[in-house]
Amino acid sequence: MRNRLDKFEAVVAGAGVIGLSVARSLALRGREVLVLESEAGIGQGTSSRNSEVLHAGLYYPQGSLKARFCVEGRRALYAYCAERGVPHRRCGKLVVATSDDEVKSLEALLARARANGVEDIALVDGADLAALEPNLHGIRALHSGSTGIVDGHALMLAYQGDAENAGALVQCRTPLLGGTLDDNSIRLRIGGDEPTEIETKLLVNAAGLGAWDVSRSLNGLDPNTVPPRYLARGCYFSMSGRAPFRHLIYPVPPAGGLGIHLTFDLGGQARFGPDVEWIDSIDYSVDPARGGAFYAAIRRYWPELPEGALAPDYAGIRPRTTGPGEATGDFTIQGPAETGHPCYIALYGIDSPGLTSSLAIGGYAAGLAG
Structure with a gap:
């Protein structure tokens, strides 16, 4: 770290996928940027504990930040990954209905997706559904051809590289301990191996689960x-062997999440999740007993799932601004007008589709800085 009371034009708290994207956007606009990360490396929180799915934009209310940034961000991200050599695949997904009541939900989902500007979306049934996925049990499905998967860590490394090539400094093992808002600057206390104080004209809080702190x-x-x-933990279970599907498979979404769905990594390893469990403190443990509910949920659309095929894998935690029984909240991105300070921008509740939206969010937050 630099000497005491050094001044930085911009400081970003958090080196997850959102913080790195914000830092990248600020640095590419000519700002001097310091990124502070409390962990030993980048992206060790929510950014590394998700499905790594590039979402199309099906689920989010028209006009919401999630709808806007998901569609905008997904389009930009495919182009970015291709340009920067970030491993990804546009594999498509099927949202499957297994009852007549769920078909009505699919039709509503299709209408919402079209209102959000999602392309390559259609309802399929009968022989077409069987041709797409012979092992899938369902009476109808929504096919999203623009859904994909991405190597999240490689994406974050690309963002970091762009930011650093534009002059940004990413400092890990350097927690932001606190600060004081002055009239036109913010003084920050920084921990780590060389505790110090610095002053900045812009602080962007992209600390994920720690944004509130x-x-x-x-x-x-x-x-x-x-x-x-509010903290919504989502557990994942991995599967031994390969699942007989080419697409990501999702159920009709229940309240609070997208349902226990089948995704796979770029190597073809299948995993299922996440479920939803409201918790009071950050805890990434996975209770093996939750596996029973996973088998029941998965067998609605894949009855042939073998007994004993699932094993506890990992958990992520969704940072939410709404709690149990409430509608899933939108992204909360506060510029100076909302935070009440000309030097402070704060991001809260950046859960799914945060990864997909990261380029769009980074540009938007950087734009709020003027």
Whole structure:
């Protein structure tokens, strides 16, 4: 770290996929950027504990930030991955209905997707569905041809490389401990091997699950600007052997999530999840007993799932601004007008489709800085 009371034009808290994208956008606009990350490496929180799916934009209310940034971000991300050599695949997905009631939900989902500007989307049934996935049990499905998967860590390395090539500094093992809001600057206390204080003209809080803690550590910030935080843990189970599917397979989405779906990594390894479990503190443990509910959910669309094929894998935690029984909230991205300070931008509730939306969010947040 630099000497005491050094000044930085812009500081980004958090080196996950969103923080790195914001840093990249700021650096490419000519800003001097310092990224502070408390962990030993980039993307060790929510960014590395998800499905690595590039979402099409089916699920989100028209006009929401999620709908806007998912569609915009997904299009940009495919082009970016191709240009930068980030491993990815446009494999498509099927959202499958197994009952007449679920068909009505599929039709509503199709209407929402079209309202959001999603392309390559259609309902399929009968022989067409059987031709797409012979082992899939369902009476109708929504086919999304623009859904894909991406190597999330490779994507973050690409963002980091772009930011650093434009002059940004990414500092790991360097937690942001707190700060004080002055009239036209923010003084920050930084921990790590060389604790120090710095001053910045712009702080972007992209700390993911820790975003609320960052805001509450800032003296002078109106606490009423900080939304509530809820934690929704999602567990994943891996499968021994290969699943007999070419597409990602999703159920009709239940309340609170997208349902226990089948995804796979770029090597073809299948995994199922996430489920939804509301928790009070950050805990990434996976209870093997949750496997029973996984078998029941998966066998609705794949009855031939072998007994004993699933094993606990990992968990992620969705940072939410709405809780149990409430509608899934939107991204909350506060510029200076919302935070009440000219030097402070804060991002809360960046859960799915945050990875897909990352390029769009990075550009938007950087734009709020003026």
